[in-house]
Amino acid sequence: xxxxxxxxxxxxxxxxxxxxPEPCAMVIFGASGDLTKRKLIPALFYLSRExxxxxxxxxxxxxxxxxxxxxxxxxxxxxxxNYLKLSSESDELLESFSKGIYYVANDFSKPEAYSQLxxxxxxxxxxxxxSGNRLFYLATPPSFFPVIVKHLGAxxxxxxxxxxxxxxxxEKPFGRDLAxxxxxxxxxxxxxSEEQIYRIDHxxxxxxxxxxxxxxxxxxxFEPFWNRRYINHVQLSVAEDLxxxxxxxxxxxxxxxxxxxxxxxxxxLSLVAMEPPATFDATSVRDEKAKVLRAIRPFTAEQIDEFxxxxxxxxxxxxxxxxxxxxxxxxxxxxxxxxxYAAVKFYIDNWRWADVPFYLRSGKRLAKRVSEIxxxxxxxxxxxxxxxxxxxxxxxxxxxxxxxxEGISLKFCAKLPGATxxxxxxxxxxxxxxxxxxxxxxxxxxxxxxxxxxDATLFNRSDAVELSWELVDPILxxxxxEGSKGLAxxxxxxxxxxxxxxxxxxxxxxWQRV
Amino acid sequence: MAGxxxxxxxxxxxxxxxxxxxxxxxxxxxxxxxxxxxxxxVTRACTLTLLIYVExxxxxxxxxxxxxxxxxxxxxxxxxxxxxxxxxxxxxxxxVSAHCHLxxxxxxxxxxxxxxxxxxxxxxxxLPSVVLPLTVSGLPIFLWWRAAGFSPPVYxxxxxxxxxxxxxxxxxFSPGTTHLQDLAAWLHKVAGKIQLTDLNWNRITPWRxxxxxxxxxxxxxxxxxxxxxxxxxxxxxxxxxVTQRAQGLLLSAWLASRLGWHLLRCERKDASQPRTFYFxxxxxxxxxxxxxxxxxNPCGVCFTIELIAEGASAAxxxxxxxxxGKVVKTLAEVPGLAPIGRSVRLEVxxxxxxxxxxxxxxxxxxLYEEALxxxxxxISS
Numbered sequence: 010x011x012x013x014x015x016x017x018x019x020x021x022x023x024x025x026x027x028x029x030p031e032p033c034a035m036v037i038f039g040a041s042g043d044l045t046k047r048k049l050i051p052a053l054f055y056l057s058r059e060x061x062x063x064x065x066x067x068x069x070x071x072x073x074x075x076x077x078x079x080x081x082x083x084x085x086x087x088x089x090x091n092y093l094k095l096s097s098e099s100d101e102l103l104e105s106f107s108k109g110i111y112y113v114a115n116d117f118s119k120p121e122a123y124s125q126l127x128x129x130x131x132x133x134x135x136x137x138x139x140s141g142n143r144l145f146y147l148a149t150p151p152s153f154f155p156v157i158v159k160h161l162g163a164x165x166x167x168x169x170x171x172x173x174x175x176x177x178x179x180e181k182p183f184g185r186d187l188a189x190x191x192x193x194x195x196x197x198x199x200x201x202s203e204e205q206i207y208r209i210d211h212x213x214x215x216x217x218x219x220x221x222x223x224x225x226x227x228x229x230x231f232e233p234f235w236n237r238r239y240i241n242h243v244q245l246s247v248a249e250d251l252x253x254x255x256x257x258x259x260x261x262x263x264x265x266x267x268x269x270x271x272x273x274x275x276x277x278l279s280l281v282a283m284e285p286p287a288t289f290d291a292t293s294v295r296d297e298k299a300k301v302l303r304a305i306r307p308f309t310a311e312q313i314d315e316f317x318x319x320x321x322x323x324x325x326x327x328x329x330x331x332x333x334x335x336x337x338x339x340x341x342x343x344x345x346x347x348x349x350y351a352a353v354k355f356y357i358d359n360w361r362w363a364d365v366p367f368y369l370r371s372g373k374r375l376a377k378r379v380s381e382i383x384x385x386x387x388x389x390x391x392x393x394x395x396x397x398x399x400x401x402x403x404x405x406x407x408x409x410x411x412x413x414x415e416g417i418s419l420k421f422c423a424k425l426p427g428a429t430x431x432x433x434x435x436x437x438x439x440x441x442x443x444x445x446x447x448x449x450x451x452x453x454x455x456x457x458x459x460x461x462x463x464d465a466t467l468f469n470r471s472d473a474v475e476l477s478w479e480l481v482d483p484i485l486x487x488x489x490x491e492g493s494k495g496l497a498x499x500x501x502x503x504x505x506x507x508x509x510x511x512x513x514x515x516x517x518x519x520w521q522r523v
Numbered sequence: 524m525a526g527x528x529x530x531x532x533x534x535x536x537x538x539x540x541x542x543x544x545x546x547x548x549x550x551x552x553x554x555x556x557x558x559x560x561x562x563x564x565v566t567r568a569c570t571l572t573l574l575i576y577v578e579x580x581x582x583x584x585x586x587x588x589x590x591x592x593x594x595x596x597x598x599x600x601x602x603x604x605x606x607x608x609x610x611x612x613x614x615x616x617x618x619v620s621a622h623c624h625l626x627x628x629x630x631x632x633x634x635x636x637x638x639x640x641x642x643x644x645x646x647x648x649x650l651p652s653v654v655l656p657l658t659v660s661g662l663p664i665f666l667w668w669r670a671a672g673f674s675p676p677v678y679x680x681x682x683x684x685x686x687x688x689x690x691x692x693x694x695x696f697s698p699g700t701t702h703l704q705d706l707a708a709w710l711h712k713v714a715g716k717i718q719l720t721d722l723n724w725n726r727i728t729p730w731r732x733x734x735x736x737x738x739x740x741x742x743x744x745x746x747x748x749x750x751x752x753x754x755x756x757x758x759x760x761x762x763x764x765v766t767q768r769a770q771g772l773l774l775s776a777w778l779a780s781r782l783g784w785h786l787l788r789c790e791r792k793d794a795s796q797p798r799t800f801y802f803x804x805x806x807x808x809x810x811x812x813x814x815x816x817x818x819x820n821p822c823g824v825c826f827t828i829e830l831i832a833e834g835a836s837a838a839x840x841x842x843x844x845x846x847x848g849k850v851v852k853t854l855a856e857v858p859g860l861a862p863i864g865r866s867v868r869l870e871v872x873x874x875x876x877x878x879x880x881x882x883x884x885x886x887x888x889x890l891y892e893e894a895l896x897x898x899x900x901x902i903s904s
Contacts, residue, residue, distance in 0.1 A: 016744055019781045020735035023890045026728055032740045060732055060867045063739050064853060101850055105866035136861040138740035172741065 030461035032063040033142035034133050036126065038117060038157050039149035040070025040081070044180065046088035049148065052453035054089045057106045058099070061458060065137035067109040069129055073116055081112035109137065118156050123164035141173030144461060148180055155196045162200030178207045178460055181272050182263065183469070186485065187478035194471045207460045208469035212273040214452030217415040219467070221280050224417060232285065234386070236361045241404060244368045244383040245277055246523050248375040250327050252501070257340030264347045269371040271481045275302065276469070277411070278367055281382055282357055291465035295473065302476035306356040313487040318497060318508045319348035322374040325501030332374065332501045346493045349373040352509040368513055370520065374501040380411035383521040394430055403434045406521065541617045541640070541653055548636055551619055568598030568635060571882065572658045574666045574682065575603045583639060586669060591622045592875035594635035597882040600659050604650060605641040608676070613644030615653060651681040663687050665882060671695055672702040673709065683717065690881055692722040694766035707899035710892060718887045722877050724894070727770050729869050730842065731777060734828070737840045737855055746857065749832040752810050753778060758825040759815040767826060768797065774828065775800060775811045776897035777890065784809055789904045800901055820846035824871045844869060
């Protein structure tokens with residue numbers, strides 16, 4: 010038996026290059042699913058190829074589908090080739106990565122499966138030096154989460170060995186309502202401690218989302234203006250041009266509010282509105298985000314009708330192609346009242362944001378795929394330049410583009426060159442692609458690496474998840490009660506229903522053109 | 524000089540009045556903004572000032588092409604300085620040009636500016652007075668010293684005083700000279716005021732990362748303290764021999780400084796091979812052997828490093844780049860554990876790529892400072 014040590018590695022210290030995690034094994038439940046093939050394995054291959062993963066890093070796919078190590082390796086190899094568009098030059102690298110992939114075929118609702126998994130993990134510790142460090146990834150449908158977690162606990166796989174770590178990543182949606190999320194949190198925390206749990210929201214792994222924190226807290230000029238005194242309102246738009254694709258049955262259950270607003274959009278909102286954390290660590294950042302969610306004013310039943318809009322797309326045109334109505338999509342009921350669009354106006358009741366509305370909108374089959382945060386500043390108190398094109402003078406807007414062109418822009422007014430005083434809005438733009446050339450890493454690469462390194466800053470904590478559901482639950486209940494009454498429609502390929510325009514226009518404002 | 528700079532993107536390099544460079548640059552951008560043939564708007568971007576010292580017109584030409592690449596990832600104002608102190612005539616000449624990058628559909632064309640200044644004879648003393656006003660206010664200043672040694676003339680002190688980062692490339696240093704010792708001595712003098720980095724050191728950063736990863740697992744970590752031999756092999760007859768030789772020296776110095784080895788002595792066992800170094804570690808003597816090797820399929824960048832623990836519980840860690848020049852194979856053989864091998868991508872980055880990495884990092888590298896100090900001792904021994 011080889012001797013082990015807990016000594017630090019002096020060769021690791023000070024290398025001016027990204028950190029690499031300690032050797033570990035990652036277990037993926039739901040290994041034959043789409044997420045594993047499209048996102049997880051390609052992200053892991055990329056990290057491995059670029060030397061960001063440790064030697065001996067191993068992946069164990071778990072699923073009921075019968076497969077062997079070799080057939081699973083072949084399947085994952087094909088997935089990597091397809092999704093990363095690899096050339097044949099990468100064959101050797103892919104083969105090397107594939108050697109660290111294993112498969113355990115079993116029914117993971119049965120305890121025997123976990124005994125089998127434990128044997129494989131122990132073997133990899135010996136053979137590949139994974140050192141007892143384990144990362145479990147739940148990429149299954151949510152209904153399997155509690156079962157897998159309980160079995161991991163019962164098999165003794167949740168408790169880390171001395172000098173090792175064990176972590177679990179749980180995919181969204183984390184629960185389907187508040188009661189369910191609480192129950193799931195209870196189940197998971199009975200087995201894993203909160204420090205071991207990483208609730209993933211891939212939006213938080215996007216470069217611009219992280220840059221939002223740098224932008225606010227590494228620059229002296231913005232934070233003094235980041236409050237009710239200078240900001241008129243905030244808009245968050247998360248638009249997709251795609252429909253529900255082949256996820257009709259999932260979407261019928263979820264709807265847009267659960268799929269987008271409860272997680273991605275509220276997470277973005279909390280990053281925009283949070284107070285400066287004392288330090289940039291997981292606890293401080295997540296404490297501040299939770300405070301924001303706690304301060305959002307809950308709605309009364311009447312306010313839900315006034316402050317929210319839900320809608321469903323009807324047939325239309327997207328990118329020059331005719332697309333069907335939501336009710337005409339596969340596995341969708343022809344009488345469905347599931348919302349594919351939602352707009353909400355929230356207020357945050359604290360000193361920084363009192364009376365500043367936050368308008369949120371998100372939808373499927375909108376005009377284009379774009380996610381943007383727009384901070385609209387107050388107008389100047391007095392207009393000096395009468396008749397200089399200043400009557401409709403546009404307010405300053407700071408836009409944070411989350412996708413697809415990650416960057417930040419500021420709109421301000423400038424004088425047109427010439428003898429007369431003519432004013433026009435201009436934009437000052439920072440784009441990742443322009444300023445730094447190289448494209449940023451994908452969200453899954455960032456988040457998987459963060460988890461292996463033990464950095465939970467960009468993952469959700471239980472209190473934030475439950476607070477989000479507390480906000481969303483009453484809205485969903487009211488919509489359920491109302492059924493088809495109050496469900497607006499919009500043409501696929503448009504910017505959403507007229508009712509959403511009315512929601513913001515009632516306040517004398519307009520949606521930003523994103 | 525008209526032949527030195529090829530047109531790159533936005534117009535040809537044009538000779539301009541040295542005393543009026545800022546106005547000439549403004550004119551250049553105005554021309555770009557008014558260009559009726561441009562298919563997209565032009566955005567001027569700048570994240571730093573990059574001063575580049577070169578020794579000849581030919582080098583200035585090479586660098587112009589590199590700058591075009593560098594500005595893709597690090598938009599900057601690049602100022603190329605050519606010094607010809609022994610020229611018969613005396614004078615300062617300047618050219619301005621821009622490097623533009625084609626946008627993706629619907630995006631703006633991003634451009635950076637380049638100023639090229641040639642100083643001949645006595646006029647070289649006036650170079651700082653032209654360069655200093657051209658540095659972009661509020662942004663960091665990098666001086667890339669692209670020459671066969673680092674020996675700035677005294678009148679460069681004014682430029683060094685405002686420079687935060689000096690970048691050299693020891694791969695360019697003439698073999699058999701004292702340039703690395705001189706650099707170590709200079710660094711000691713300016714300690715803490717200027718950050719010094721070496722592109723050749725950055726070329727081995729991924730190697731250092733791989734070697735470090737080899738000892739991450741608790742089962743393999745103990746062998747780091749039991750190393751007795753380090754073997755570094757370079758490809759013989761390679762055009763990059765000087766580069767690789769300096770890299771081998773830097774790698775050895777890094778291992779020695781990180782692992783607390785003390786230099787005992789060196790000896791040359793074979794006149795055709797580099798010297799062997801002997802270090803004292805906490806557990807005995809470590810021999811660092813470097814050698815040239817003929818390879819079956821030469822690629823110019825074949826390189827192997829082996830770390831060996833000899834004795835009763837022998838272990839071997841090897842890292843080897845083969846003939847394809849793009850993949851490094853690693854292998855760890857430790858008693859009681861199955862051998863672990865893997866292949867990872869480690870391509871040889873070109874000069875522009877490696878410079879881009881350095882410009883992005885822009886932070887003090889204490890490990891390099893330690894290693895350079897050890898290299899100076901190794902060369903002097």
